[in-house]
Amino acid sequence: MENKNFIRTIIEKDLETGKHTQIATRFPPEPNGLLHLGHARAIIMNYILSKDYGGTFNLRFDDTNPIKEDAMFVEGIKRDIAWLECHWDNLYYASNYFEEMYKRAKVLIEKGLAYVCDLTPEEIKDFRGDLTSPGKESPYRNRSVDENMELFERMKHGDFKDGEKVLRAKIDMASPNINMRDPIIYRIQRSYHHNTKNDWCIYPMYDFAHPIEDAIEGITHSLCSLEFEDHRPLYDWFVKHTEMESVPRQIEFGKLKIANQVIGKRAIRKLVDDGVVDGWDDPRLITLSGLRRRGVPPMAIHNFVKALGLPKSEGETELHMLDEYIRDYLKTEARRINAVIDPIKVVITNYPEDKSERLEAPYNRENEALGSRALSFSSEVYIERDDFLEQKPNKKWKRLSLGIEVRLMHAYFIKANEVKYDESGNVQTIYATYDPETKSGSGFNARKPNGNIHFVDAKTAQPAEIRIYEDLMHDTDDSKPLEDRINKHSKTIKQGFIEGDIDIAKNEAFQFTRLGYFSADDDSTQDKLVFNRTVALKSSFKRKK
């Protein structure tokens, strides 16, 4: 369920009053890094707003600064957004509008609203003034239109060195809004652009480029984050004075911040370099690629983002809220199979050693369409170490103990009779007996078991590596340095078993009965299955200790 938000209110009003007959949104990433969960709000909201009101949604790369950008990121971003199932109607590049932007800059010059400035970067900074005092006008501010036009053309033609001149808008050096103090709109910067190669040596600045990009595409509602609120007067100024026929409206909302996560590029790079995480797609990171690898379904992210809405306030959302949307989505979507992560062998002494049988077991009782499988059972099975305690500790204990009878789900009741330990005193083998009368599906109800536990038939079990992830950061005090907050034990690798004869598609999500949701990792091979724990099942079981 989506929270109502102020942007929907604006859109609905614009549609009602006839200001727009159709809306158009866009997501404008700069291809200078990878997307993370924080971006999901902007991507998904722009997408669903366009869908909900029958409009269009563009993916537009805001590639106006080649020294920071790379085609590699273009591909990564496209892959991530496609994975998120936010289908763009058009794929555009700001760099395709360079010619148009250049012309619009000339419109400004012709109107006496832009000038070429020869001040050095230091001087420009100096002339800009500061937060509390007004700036000073550049001595080049009153060059003639002709001179400006000629100089600007020469800038484009490469007559000047990088940084030697800039084109600035002529607005107001005394404005309390620093963005209005004659902002730079073009800089000279010779660098290879992933799209336009070496065609240009001047590149437009964001404040100038962005409104023009939006206007060219006929974007009606241009959503961005709060820090651009101060830029809105400039945005409107450029749309107006460059005489764009289409007038987009910039609307700011609060970024989606997730508490206690590493998202900074430098920080992640350090974690990767230090070997703390295994890469940019490590399941402990909230990069979209990390979430994908962890097995998070894209629709769970949609539901999460919709539940959060589109507020103007900026809070920090706890990641465990996403967990609930993951479980909620996978609850009916995932097949449920048996796996044992920390196995103990159980020998069923009254079951013939050479016998083995198949028991009909549905994959998901809440979604019959998922079908069933023939679950294998024999005289030796594995159960979870946690599911056995020699002495039943209290009445609440709903698992196996000596002399206690539990049901192996989908199979039979078993009663533990004897335990064998290894040299270090750990339970090695449990000897049990089963009661053939209690076969699942037989309708047996003469007595109740002390609980229901899951198992894997040892004879057909498939070994599997299971990776358990916990929070990357344990310490929530963000005033401490990152390295002191890192949880050194955020990843645990277990060698367990999953039931045999399950066909497993790459990246398929499963519920491992009573354990949680897991998905097959890319590292899986023909002979070695690897699973990531996406999220554990909830548990109201309070363990002592």
Next chain:
RNA sequence: UGGGCUAUAGCCAAGUGGUUAAGGCAUCGGACUUUGACUCCGACAACGGUGGUUCGAAUCCACCUAGCCCAGCCA
């Protein structure tokens, strides 16, 4: 000390002059259960502060407090 914003429970978030102040997450009870899951019932607590306007204020006004953003030839 300039400008732009924000403030509703442990977390997120509706609400725009009249509501018992939605909902979700979390938490705590209980029922049910072949997953200590799911489901279902129940509990739970909030309008940053102080004044003012009004018959009536979370909503309007004033002042205060706290937090965020802005002085890149980044976006």
